[in-house]
Structure formats: C-alpha cells, structure tokens
Amino acid sequence: MAKRVTGPEIEKLIQLLAKVPGLGPRSARRAALHLIKKREQLMGPLSVALGEAYDKVKVCSRCGNVDTSDPCTVCTDDRRDQSVIIVVEDVSDLWALERAGAMNAAYHVLGGTLSPLDGVGPDDLNIKGLITRVSEGGVREIILAVNATVEGQATAHYITDRLSDLPVKITRLAHGVPVGGELDYLDEGTLTAALRARTAI
C-alpha cells in the first residue's frame, strides 16, 4: 500500500500471511481482514495453535515424521504392522498415503531425494536411519513410495543397493493409468508401463 492505512501490527501480519503457501499478497490481506473479523473464533485460537505447534513440534528420530512426540504417533502405533516400512520423500507424502488409507504400515521419511546437482548426497537424507531400522531385524518389507521422477528413481535404486545384503523384500509402487485418468492426456511412458503391467480381468 502506498500510504499507511492501518497499524504496523496488521501490516506485519499481512506480510507474514503472504508467505504461507496458498496465500499471495492479495489473499493475505483478505485473510487478515477475515481473521480480524473472527477475532475470538479464529485469530486468537490460531495464534495459540501456532504457538503450541512451535513449542512442541519435533522430527521423529526413528522415522523422520513430524509430530509433537518422539517417537511419533505412527512409530508407536502398535495396531500398525511395523514390519512393513513405506519409504517416502516427504512428510506430505506420508499424509497423502494415509489419506488413501490402503496400508496399515510404518513409514520412513527420507527428507528429499538424491540430487548431485543440488549437492544432496546420501548423507543429507535419512537413509542411514532406514538401514539401521532394517538391520535391527523385524522388518519384512520395504515399499519404496518415492516420486516417479528421475531423482526419486535414482534414490530408490541407491536404497535398493544399500539394502541388498539384508534379508528384506523390497517393492515399489505400481506404474499405470491413474484412477479416473483419461488415456488421451497421459504421457507415453505411463501408457507403456500400463500396457506392460496389464492384468487379466
């Protein structure tokens, strides 16, 4: 804004809100006004919730998930099959797989993918922790649920290699046509993979 029309505290709030993904400078202003109008119902509680999360959030030393306890909710959940570990790049992937709700397994968050150009090597990822977990025994399957990108696949290969001496089954997600997807819009690689992995009806 050219001239100040409101106090510095509100302008500071707008600046910070604009940094939240999903909000830009314009929607940050709208969000700030909404928060001001819902002072009791939203602004106060959100401030408290952010403060509590700020104080309590930590990375699980076992699997790399973010949580307010260490080990995290997933690692300490004895209704999960802790002998199956789904390896993901990021916590958001863990959350996405849990939304699908297809597996009742444990997780391991790598925190990224190998990317020599960006200077990300094996020691920058949470790979050592995964090998430790498998070495300790009790793990029968590792599901590599990394992204189907070049970096993701390179990371999957590296992990497969490192685990090759250990008695654990290693699997990866199936490639194929997304559910609800139209063939016309899919790339050749996906279509080739879907044809090769065709299943009997």
Next chain:
Amino acid sequence: MAKRVTGPEIEKLIQLLAKVPGLGPRSARRAALHLIKKREQLMGPLSVALGEAYDKVKVCSRCGNVDTSDPCTVCTDDRRDQSVIIVVEDVSDLWALERAGAMNAAYHVLGGTLSPLDGVGPDDLNIKGLITRVSEGGVREIILAVNATVEGQATAHYITDRLSDLPVKITRLAHGVPVGGELDYLDEGTLTAALRARTAI
C-alpha cells in the same frame, strides 16, 4: 485423515488454517507442513504477529476502519484532506481504494449494506456516525463508493436522503467500462452506462 499420523496440536493447527479464506482442507495441510519446516522464520513470527494483532486490533470509533489505534491511522493523518469522506461498505474496500492511490481523502466504513431480507436496517450500519461527522461541519464532499449492487445502491440512496438537509456535496463513483475490459464480456447495464456517460476526446 482416517488414522492419526501426527500429534493433536498439529491437527488442531490444520483445522484452524483450513478456516482461513484462500486455504481449504488440503492447502491447510500443505501450509501447516511449510510452517513446520520454516519454524523459526515463519511459524514463530506468525504466532507472535497474530497474538499482537489479537491484543491490539480495534475498530476506529470515528470511521469504522480496523487499526491498532483509535482514532485510526487514516483519521489522524493530517496530510489527508479530511474534508472529503469516501464512504465504503467494508474495510477491504478502503484498502482497495488506497491501493489505487487516486485520492488523499478520509474514509467512512459502513460495515455492510442495507438488506431488509437479511434483517440489516440503518441502525445496524455505521450511518449515524457518518451523519454526526458531517453535522459537525468541515466536510465538503461525501463520495459514495459502495458496490454497484442493488443493496449498495439502496444504501447509497438512503444515505443521500439522510444527508439532503446538510450543506455537503454528495457524489458517487462513475459507471463505465473497466480499464483493460473487453466490451464483448460486459453486461448491457455497464455498456449503457458507459455510452450515456461518454466523454469528449
């Protein structure tokens, strides 16, 4: 999420973020993860900023703007021409007009529009305050910058009527073709207004 994969503090944070305009349930999760990753740079400062705004924000008793001081920054700005008052429905309209930066005037925020069907009458809006400001003298022009909706125009008519006995010039925003707008996409009402208010080149 079907099963808990993270602590209650983080889930609470996601729930509250989902209520912020511009964020839905899915982008709230992404925002929460981003905040967790930027704990020092964003999560902490945002919590503090929300807390400060929560403590300090108030409605200006003179014009209805939201600010951390009362009277607000706009009302106390002596570089503004306080004898011209732009009447708007909402604080967001005040901010929008200030972004345009075309006028250096005072404002008056009504807090809505007359809407008998929704039970909003003159006493529910900040109209009495406007009449008081004009009655006190020193105001030479009232610019009715309400929305070009039925409710906005009805509110403008009501205010014009109430101010008719006072020695003040009342104006409204021009109707016409939006700058950058294509005629083909405009409604008949706007085109008619633009033709009627045509100006010599």
